[in-house]
Amino acid sequence: MKRKTTKSRSYNAVSRQAKAEETRARILATAKAQFSERGVDVVTIDDIASKAGVASPTVYALFRSKAGLLKAIIQGTFFGPHYARVAERTQTTEDPFELLRITASISRVIFDAERVEIGLMRGVSAFSPELKSVEAEFERIRFHLQEGRARLLVKTFPAARKLGLTKVCDIMWMYTGRDIYRMLVLERGWSSNDYEEWLGLTLIQAFTRRQQWTAS
Structure with missing residues (x-):
């Protein structure tokens, strides 16, 4: 009898976890659809809860705020399974x-996913202050994720060492940014x-060539 009770509790725990994950995914999908259709600044937590078929307190409990929803959407887009597979190669x-x-591959994965997802x-929300604030936070994350690779460049290549770590980080962040992807x-x-191949070659040339811009 005791063994059956233990199994039942374990099953119930797994079932509750699966239900919670399904609810979270449904809220995120609903939020993304609403933001895409009406704009971030217009949509409210109550709107999202109603469309997702949950109570507003459930959304707040899972994500705390609209900014929390945006962060979860962008994180899932930028750093999903495809990103993880490529980043693992580093x-x-x-x-x-x-x-x-690999840095070029990571940029391609991030911005391809952003374009599609x-x-x-x-x-729709190009001028949303809330979206801009969340995106700025992810740009800071992207910048810091590249720092380890930048340190290796400074250690390995005299040209990169001459620039110094700060400028190597800045240049890498600039080349791998959204604006260049968007333009090309x-x-x-x-x-x-073509973008990924060009970016990889450009990064190599920027940090390994003998004659280059001299940092003041």
């Missing part, structure tokens, strides 16, 4: 050339493959 090599090519939401892929019609 842990298995110390070849600086390969790390720069939340491009419409960003377009979205506005000029480059394929994602």
